Amino acid sequence: MLRLGFRSLLPSPPLHADALRRRRREPGLPSREPRRRPGGRRGRRSGPGTVGKAPMRAVLSVEGPVERVARGDGREEEYDAIVIGSGIGGLVAATQLAVKGARVLVLEKYLIPGGSSGYYERDGFTFDVGSSVMFGFGDKGNLNLITQALAAVGCTMQVIPDPTTVHFHLPGGLSVLVHRNYNEFIRQLISKFPHEKEGILKFYSECWRIFNALNSLELKSLEEPIYLFGQFFKKPSECLTLAYYLPQNAGDIARKFIKDPQLLSFIDAECFIVSTVNALHTPMINASMVLCDRHFGGINYPVGGVGGIAKALANGLVEKGSKILYKAYATRIILEHGRAVGVRLSDGREFFAKTVISNATRWDTFGKLVKVDDLPEEEKNFQRIYVKAPSFLSIHMGVKDTVVPPNTDCHHFILEDDWANLEKPYGSIFLSIPTVLDSSLAPEGHHVFHIFTTSCMEDWKGLSHRDYEEKKELVANKIISRLENKLFRGLKSSIVLKEVGTPKTHRRFLARDDGTYGPIPRSIPKGLLGMPFNTTAIDGLYCVGDSCFPGQGVIAVAFSGVMCAHRVAADIGLEKRSAVLDAALLRLLGWLRKMA
């Protein structure tokens, strides 16, 4: 998988790093970063194929105008914020700050933006690197965070409404199609479990109660007291509802209303596809968010592929006068007197800013990018509550369209015989066929198959190149055979292109420790209570992405980006703040997290 540009992705060896470091410390000397005059050349934009205001082609090493600001100590400070990583979390934080007037620099290790929401092209096929199931892309309410993030930088994307979220193929021949229309979905579920009608209605109604409360709020940083208290004042019952559910998990609430073990296992599968853990381990707020948004805003697929979202955000960022550098591999967050002041790249370049935001996972941020003698207490607490989720084995295939029957749904979840395999590596299979919605992603007469299943790094360590390649082939063929037996007769002989990615691939290309999908609770969590927000124990350093509240998922990391930008903007004077209230709230939140 992702062979394109492989060599150019490898970090270059540090160039005269010591000399550069010495030079950088001398007051007044410029960094190696090329200077731009204020109001100088605008960022390059690719021409054809724009969606709204967003160009469709990836923009590589785009540069926007950069002002230099003298800091008094002689060193020039170029940015208000440096963002390490251009996943959706990092891009939303960066663009939200840029529209507030901040000067932002995004440093991305790869050639294009998006991280696990990126894309790649091969022989006329366009593949989404990760999920093709897009929540938060509707046109109403407050929770369409992807739509809002794009609108903030003046972009709209054409989307294709998916009539279904997912087709579940489960043990005991249980087949459930999650319709976009809520009543249709509920009617179908009740028809499968008529004796649980009341329980089904009560469980999903409780989800709607939470979703409606969330959807009524203006979403900003829960770490910023003026906003938070303002929301409590304006919407007291909605905020109290959310506070009540904050420490609760979906599985416990389901068990209050539902007794049938097969139906409870179905709720586990509903949660597993978005959290990679069962319902007892899935925070109720997160479960409600996805179980309702799919019917409220619906699942919508962006024309041209998921990669268009990141491209549009990156272009919007440059349009707003900020900057994104590709092939920029951050290896160190520079600390001065315990405060984060800049970032060093693998090639020795250094960049400085008032704040640094890491879109790398917390394991990468505190295990690799920050050098401190002792892990801060907050991070120890995070690692006490959360562990790295397994990674994925992913198979991207181009197949002949004759193998896909008419009216096939776009997304499928397959667990054949035994519920006990749900969370086991290779136990269940995810399949997306985005070409049933957007045929432009494949050459005529073909479809894209994106298959993935959980897989651990341990399985792929210590193999010779040949053994590794053979194992990939073997494991991938088993998964494809299972799909052939269950759903698509003749699948194997219809394959025209196949690329297999392992946890090692995800580690290499997404720079995620062990290729992890994100954090999962070590044991039964207290809902979302233990999940850290964006500030960290290090002054000037913030985290964004899936190891921050509310966790995994494109819409979830988009929310973390909105929260992060608001907190950073307050800290650098672009939004209202109160130092006294800040200190009190941050102490209270720290205390609550310890309770988790």
Ligand SMILES: NC(=O)c1ccc[n+]([C@@H]2O[C@H](COP(=O)([O-])OP(=O)(O)OC[C@H]3O[C@@H](n4cnc5c(N)ncnc54)[C@H](O)[C@@H]3O)[C@@H](O)[C@H]2O)c1
């Ligand atoms: N597997 C899937 O099905 C799938 C698909 C799409 C999205 N997602 C969701 O997206 C979420 C992740 O989004 P995110 O925004 O947190 O992060 P991300 O992992 O998508 O993006 C992080 C970005 O940071 C870059 N990066 C990391 N370390 C770096 C360094 N040291 N220097 C420079 N760049 C660096 C990576 O190259 C990557 O582009 C996941 O939770 C997942 O739920 C999952």
Ligand SMILES: CC(C)=CCC/C(C)=C/C=C/C(C)=C/C=C/C(C)=C/C=C/C=C(C)/C=C/C=C(C)/C=C/C=C(\C)CCC=C(C)C
């Ligand atoms: C104390 C305090 C601070 C508080 C108080 C109270 C309050 C006010 C609160 C509030 C809260 C809030 C606002 C919250 C919010 C939240 C949110 C927004 C959340 C969200 C979430 C989301 C999510 C989780 C999502 C996810 C998703 C995902 C992961 C997806 C995925 C997908 C896939 C994987 C695909 C599948 C496929 C197939 C089947 C093929």
